[in-house]
Amino acid sequence: MTAAFQAEGLVKRYGKTVALDGVDLIGRPGTVLGVLGPNGAGKTTAVRILATLLRPDGGRATVGGFDVVKDPVKVRRLIGLTGQYASVDEDLTGLQNLELIAALLDYRGAEGRRRAVELLDQFDLTDAGGRPVKTYSGGMRRRLDLAASLVGRPDVIYLDEPTTGLDPAKRDDVWNMVRNLVTEGVSVLLTTQYLEEADALADEISVINHGRVIAHGTPAQLKHIVGGQTVVVRPLDPEHLPAVADILQGIAGVAAESPSRGVLTVPVDGDAALGHVVRQLESASIPVLELALRLPSLDEVFFSLTGRHELEEQAA
Amino acid sequence: MSTSTTSTRLSDPHAIPDRPEPRPFALVRHSLQLARRSLLKTMRTPEQLLDVTLQPMIFIAIFVYLLGGAIAGSTHDYLQFLLPAIMVQTIMMSSTVTGTNLNTDIKKGVFDRFRSLPIARSAPLIGSVLGDLIRFVVAITVTLGFGYLIGFRIGTDPLQLLAACLLVIVFGFCLSWVSVLIGMLVREPGAATGLGFLVMFPLTFGTNMMVPTDTLPGWLQAWVKINPATHAMEAARALMLGTPDASGPVLKTLLWSAVLLVVFAPLAVSAYRRRT
Ligand SMILES: Nc1ncnc2c1ncn2[C@@H]1O[C@H](COP(=O)(O)OP(=O)(O)O)[C@@H](O)[C@H]1O
Ligand SMILES: [Mg+2]
Numbered sequence: 001m002t003a004a005f006q007a008e009g010l011v012k013r014y015g016k017t018v019a020l021d022g023v024d025l026i027g028r029p030g031t032v033l034g035v036l037g038p039n040g041a042g043k044t045t046a047v048r049i050l051a052t053l054l055r056p057d058g059g060r061a062t063v064g065g066f067d068v069v070k071d072p073v074k075v076r077r078l079i080g081l082t083g084q085y086a087s088v089d090e091d092l093t094g095l096q097n098l099e100l101i102a103a104l105l106d107y108r109g110a111e112g113r114r115r116a117v118e119l120l121d122q123f124d125l126t127d128a129g130g131r132p133v134k135t136y137s138g139g140m141r142r143r144l145d146l147a148a149s150l151v152g153r154p155d156v157i158y159l160d161e162p163t164t165g166l167d168p169a170k171r172d173d174v175w176n177m178v179r180n181l182v183t184e185g186v187s188v189l190l191t192t193q194y195l196e197e198a199d200a201l202a203d204e205i206s207v208i209n210h211g212r213v214i215a216h217g218t219p220a221q222l223k224h225i226v227g228g229q230t231v232v233v234r235p236l237d238p239e240h241l242p243a244v245a246d247i248l249q250g251i252a253g254v255a256a257e258s259p260s261r262g263v264l265t266v267p268v269d270g271d272a273a274l275g276h277v278v279r280q281l282e283s284a285s286i287p288v289l290e291l292a293l294r295l296p297s298l299d300e301v302f303f304s305l306t307g308r309h310e311l312e313e314q315a316a
Numbered sequence: 317m318s319t320s321t322t323s324t325r326l327s328d329p330h331a332i333p334d335r336p337e338p339r340p341f342a343l344v345r346h347s348l349q350l351a352r353r354s355l356l357k358t359m360r361t362p363e364q365l366l367d368v369t370l371q372p373m374i375f376i377a378i379f380v381y382l383l384g385g386a387i388a389g390s391t392h393d394y395l396q397f398l399l400p401a402i403m404v405q406t407i408m409m410s411s412t413v414t415g416t417n418l419n420t421d422i423k424k425g426v427f428d429r430f431r432s433l434p435i436a437r438s439a440p441l442i443g444s445v446l447g448d449l450i451r452f453v454v455a456i457t458v459t460l461g462f463g464y465l466i467g468f469r470i471g472t473d474p475l476q477l478l479a480a481c482l483l484v485i486v487f488g489f490c491l492s493w494v495s496v497l498i499g500m501l502v503r504e505p506g507a508a509t510g511l512g513f514l515v516m517f518p519l520t521f522g523t524n525m526m527v528p529t530d531t532l533p534g535w536l537q538a539w540v541k542i543n544p545a546t547h548a549m550e551a552a553r554a555l556m557l558g559t560p561d562a563s564g565p566v567l568k569t570l571l572w573s574a575v576l577l578v579v580f581a582p583l584a585v586s587a588y589r590r591r592t
Contacts, residue, residue, distance in 0.1 A: 087425035
């Protein structure tokens, strides 16, 4: 089966900065490829090349078999792009924004309006549709931007950090939209800085840093490489900390750590561990304030993959 | 997340949802749609029209009442002399807005969306330039209306007045490619405005807009005589007042317009291609 989109050895330089240093990506039809990486990793550059907005200095990229440099118009008929920064027109209303795009996609007047109204409804923007976008909240802009990229019913959708800056409820909305797209058969490229997001949405994940892919696999494979999940427990009464530490050690086989006062964490292998923790805390009658199963942060991912704390280095 | 999708769009042509067929005259239709967008934006932000409404009125008031008596002996005579030139000046100043707006659109990412659509790459550019023509129409209406209120009267007929308006719009349209070029070369929208004005000041004021050419010092006369804006102002005057003969300045204005278009439109388009 041909790939929905594919990048082979992509190179892009900005002066002395090497934004992409030989990136390979492959998106299988009807699936989500997650591209996970910190700020400056090259995610946006890769997306822009795949969206025909930028020419690569080396390598090649195809969408639906069409070369992004040689056949940009054919590629543009297949794709929808939601950039990292909402690219809707602030002075126009939500409806006018969508109608304009429909018209540019050769919908006739009435059809275009129907499609615009349908999308406003789908993205819960019907009431705001007549207001200028500059009065919209961040979450509403994101939704309109996403709607705008769907007007032409694209086969391939690029979502560049679609949830960065959104609160958790809005983030869940975006996640559900992505899942809906996939059930409709759309192929998605999603970039993110959060393993949690990639884990929730992606079928496969490419981890990218300094313009290179440093790991690729399914979420399960990747979590296995980076040491699975972490159980976090915060007992209501700090008196119980030693007892909790014993329970956690008994289940995980390694000593629990205390990253901050009153909290204990321990790495575990599978989801089952959480159940054990819950049952043992219950039978010991230890009330807890916080109990969670967490995925490693991006920094922890990089630490496992490269043995270095990339993000801290960059911040320093 | 794993999916159990049985048919995907790219692998199964029957799964492709109904999408409109591409239609002919795409460039024209898309450019007009994008021009309509510029128009809607202008209507939604009337403060953007201050430069084509308030500014000509202020200039006319200042020049006519402050200087008119001293320069021409009577404010009415001076108004007749000045108004056609102010019309040209307003349009020239207003043409700088196109570059500023384009720069803003590119910075804000609006053009990224347009460029990811299957439309001609030049459509957003053409649309912006066309859409800003409405500003010229507003400028002319306001200048003529205000002038009429305070006593300006044409010395020819409505047809020649219309010819003057069209000529000025053509000149402004050709000149706006200079503004587009500037907008593509600078980083910030503010810089596009600043640089645009810097170019337009010597062009608009280095003319016989305010006083007849032969009252100027020799070096300035030399500039005024080659300045395309001078020809546009003289053409507007001749068409609106009836003297002197209009054909010379009209021809020169059209020639200059063609030169501006031929030189700056390709430069602007290639700068636009490099920028986007
Ligand atoms: N237009 C540009 N000019 C110069 N450098 C750029 C430009 N765009 C991106 N870069 C650089 O390229 C690298 C990758 O950027 P980007 O693709 O935006 O990363 P990400 O989206 O993963 O945060 C960064 O070092 C960034 O500073
Ligand atoms: Mg980015």
